[in-house]
Amino acid sequence: MDKNEEKQREEEREQVVSPWEVSSSGKIDYDKLIDKFGCQRLDQSLVDRVQRLTGRPPHVFLRRGVFFAHRDLNDILDAYEKGEKFYLYTGRGPSSEALHLGHLVPFMFTKYLQDAFKVPLVIQLTDDEKCMWKNLSVEESQRLARENAKDIIACGFDVTKTFIFSDFDYVGGAFYKNMVKVAKCVTYNKVVGIFGFTGEDHIGKVSFPPVQAVPSFPSSFPHLFSGKDHLRCLIPCAIDQDPYFRMTRDVAPRIGYHKPALIESSFFPALQGETGKMSASDPNSAIYVTDSAKAIKNKINKYAFSGGQESVELHRKLGANLEVDIPVKYLSFFLEDDAELEHIKKEYGAGGMLTGEVKQRLAKVLTELVERHQVARAAVTDEMVDAFMAVRPLPNMFD
Amino acid sequence: MDKNEEKQREEEREQVVSPWEVSSSGKIDYDKLIDKFGCQRLDQSLVDRVQRLTGRPPHVFLRRGVFFAHRDLNDILDAYEKGEKFYLYTGRGPSSEALHLGHLVPFMFTKYLQDAFKVPLVIQLTDDEKCMWKNLSVEESQRLARENAKDIIACGFDVTKTFIFSDFDYVGGAFYKNMVKVAKCVTYNKVVGIFGFTGEDHIGKVSFPPVQAVPSFPSSFPHLFSGKDHLRCLIPCAIDQDPYFRMTRDVAPRIGYHKPALIESSFFPALQGETGKMSASDPNSAIYVTDSAKAIKNKINKYAFSGGQESVELHRKLGANLEVDIPVKYLSFFLEDDAELEHIKKEYGAGGMLTGEVKQRLAKVLTELVERHQVARAAVTDEMVDAFMAVRPLPNMFD
Secondary structure: OOHHHHHHHHHHOOEEEEOOEEEEOOOOOHHHHHHHHOOEEOOHHHHHHHHHHHOOOOOHHHHOOOEEEEEOHHHHHHHHHOOOOEEEEEEEOOOOOOOEHHHHHHHHHHHHHHHHHOOOEEEEEOHHHHHHHOOOOHHHHHHHHHHHHHHHHOOOOOOOOEEEEEHHHHOEHHHHHHHHHHHHOOEHHHHHHHHOOOOOOEHHHHHOHHHHHHHHOHHHOHHHHOOOOOOEEEEEEEHHHHHHHHHHHHHHHHHOOOOOEEEEEOOOOEOOEOOOOOOOOOHHHOOEOOOOHHHHHHHHHHHOOOOOOOOHHHHHHHOOOOOOOHHHHHHHHHOOOHHHHHHHHHHHHHOOOOHHHHHHHHHHHHHHHHHHHHHHHHOOOHHHHHHHHOOOOOOOOOO | OOHHHHHHHHHHOOEEEEOOEEEEOOOOOHHHHHHHHOOEEOOHHHHHHHHHHHOOOOOHHHHOOOEEEEEOHHHHHHHHHOOOOEEEEEEEOOOOOOOEHHHHHHHHHHHHHHHHHOOOEEEEEOHHHHHHHOOOOHHHHHHHHHHHHHHHHOOOOOOOOEEEEEHHHHOEHHHHHHHHHHHHOOEHHHHHHHHOOOOOOEHHHHHOHHHHHHHHOHHHOHHHHOOOOOOEEEEEEEHHHHHHHHHHHHHHHHHOOOOOEEEEEOOOOEOOEOOOOOOOOOHHHOOEOOOOHHHHHHHHHHHOOOOOOOOHHHHHHHOOOOOOOHHHHHHHHHOOOHHHHHHHHHHHHHOOOOHHHHHHHHHHHHHHHHHHHHHHHHOOOHHHHHHHHOOOOOOOOOO
16 A cells, blocks of 8 residues: 555545544544634644733643634734623533543633633533433433533632523523524525534424524623623634534624634543543543542553553663553643653653553542542532522623 | 316315415315315314303304314313313414404404403414514514514403413523423424425524424413413414424324314405415505505405406396305404394395495494404503513413
C-alpha cells in the first residue's frame, strides 16, 4: 500500500461527530472537524488577547488547547474591549445521575469565563431532550436535571450572576415565542441535513433543535435581559454541539439577533484511549465525580491506556509514546502546574519515568479534584438549587 | 359517457379536506369523508339520546345534521348517564380580525353543549399556528387572538365554566410536558401521512400537531383538572380538524389518557355555492359579524347562489332547485323555526315563492343574528377577556 492509498484509507475511516454520537476508528481528527464544520481554530494570538482583556492568566483548558475552536470569538472580544458586555450560555442533557470528568470540563471552563469576564450565565438542562431521546419519563428526566444541577452548582458558579433552568420548567412565554420564530426559519430538509434525522424518528426530535437554539437570544430571558435584545451571547461547549449552533447562527440575523459566538472544546477521552467521548454506559471507561479514591486508583491502574513499553527494560530504552498515553492526556487537562507537566512529559517520554509513577501522580490529582467536588456538592442544599433555578432578575450580573 | 364512466369521473374529482385546505370541484361528499376519515355518522338515535339526557331540545345544528359525524360520542354519553361529567375543548386559529358566520357555528354549538350538559370548556387560540402558517408576527397573532376572543365571548359562554387561552401565553409547564409526551409517540412519516407535510415545510409545522393535541388531556390544565386525569374530553369542531384528533386518539391510550370524543360539523358554505368553506380572502364570499344590515342585504342579493329558475314564468312552473340554493341552506342553519323552514322549502321548491322573497327572509334572519352579535361583542370589555383568559381554578365548573 503506497502513501496515497494509505491516506485515502485514512480519510475513509468513519469519523462521526454529532450531538448524539461521537465515534472514530482512530483518534478524532480535530483539524478535519474544524474544516467540516466550518469553524475557526482558536490560536495563540486569541489566547493572548483573552489574557490581556481579562487581566488574568488563561485557564489551563485554554492555554493547552482543550478549547481549540471558535466562531466569532473575536467579535465578542472586540465588543468587550469597547465596554460592551455579553452573556454566557451553556447546558447539559441530564441523562445520568453521576457526572464523569468529561462532563465537568465545560462547566469548569465556563466558571472561569464567568469570573474572568464578569458576565451573567444561563445554563440549560435539556430534560425534555433526554426524555425524548433516552425514553426516560418526564419525572425521571426532571429528577436527573435537579441532581445534575447540584453538580453544576458545585463547580462554584456565582448565584448572583447565574440562572439555571430546566426546559420542562422554563419553556413557555418569551422562550416559546422564540422557539416558534426559529422553527419558522428552518425547513425539515435543513434539519435532516444538519442532524441526520430519518422519517422513522419521532417528531419530538424534529421539534427539539429550536429549544436548544433560543437560549442564544437574550429575549428568551425577559427576567434577565429585558430591553437588551442586542446583547451578545458566547457559548462554551464541546464541539459535538456545533450543529445546533450552526443552525442557530443561520437563523439569528433573520429574526433580529446577533449570531451567538462559540468557544468549542475537544472531547475528554475514555480511559481506554482517545477514540471518542467517554461512554456513560460503561462505568469503567470514565472517572466519575462520585468515585472513591480507591476506585480512582483502581480504574487508572487497570484501564488507563498506557503509552509505555511492554517491559521496564524496553521502556527505559524507548520511552513512552505520549501521543496515545491516557495518563499524560488526563494530566494535561487537570494538572495545573505547567512546569511539572513538562517535566513528566519529558521524563516519561525519555523512559526515565515509568507508567506506574505517572499513574500514581494522576490518581493523586484526580482524587484531589473529585474529593474537592464531593465536598462542594455535599454542601449544595435544595434551597441553593431553588435559588439558582428561580426565575428572577439578577441586578448585579454585569458588575 | 355511460353511467359507470360518469361515476368514475365523479370519484376522480378532487375533494381535498385538511386543516388548511377545503376544496372540491362539486359539493363536498360528506359520506365519502366519513368513510375516508373513519368516523361515525351522527344518526337520529344519538340525537334523541342527547335530548333525553340533557332534557332539552337538541340544537338546530344537531337536529338538522350540521353536526353530522362523531367519534365515540356514545362513550361520553354512557359515562354521562352514569353521572360522570366530561369537559369540552374547541378552538380557533386567529388568522383574521373579523369572523364570518361559518366561524360562529362551532362556538354557537359549543355554547349549547356547555349549557345542556353543564360542563367546563377550554378554548384554544392557536396564535402560534397562525404565526407559523400565515407568516404573521408573534405580536399580530396575539392581537388577533385577543380580538377573536371577544367574538367568542360574545357567543355567551359562562365565565365560571370557561377557560380561553392563547398558545403563546399558555404553552409551558404541564402543557409542554404533554406536548413532549405526544411528540415522542408520533414519527415524522406518520405526520406526513396525516398532514401531507413536505421536506420543504418548516419544522414549526411538524412541531405543531402536539400543540393542538394536548388540550384533549385534562392534565394539560392543572389549574382546572388536577387529580382528574381520567376526565373525558369532547371536542366539537368542523370535520377538517379531524386529522389532528385522529393522531391524538392514536396516542392517548399510550400515554395514559382516554381518547377524546369528537362531534364534527360540515362546512358553512360560501355565498357563491356549496363547494367548500368560506374564504377569508374573499370578503364577498361570506357574511361577516361586522357587516351592516345594508351590506348583508347587498351580499345576499348579489352573491348568494340561487336555485331559482331564470325567469319568473319558468320558476312558477318548475320551482327552485333546493339542493344548490344557498339562501335555503343558510336558513337551514339559522332560521330556528322548523315549521317556517319547512314552509319555505315547500313553497320555494314548488315555485310558489320567489328567490327574492327567500333572500329577503334570509337577510332579516342574518341581520338579527349579526346585530345581536354586534351588541354582545360591544359589551365585551378588556377586563372580561382577562377574566376568561386568567389561569385560575373554576370551582363551580361541574355544577
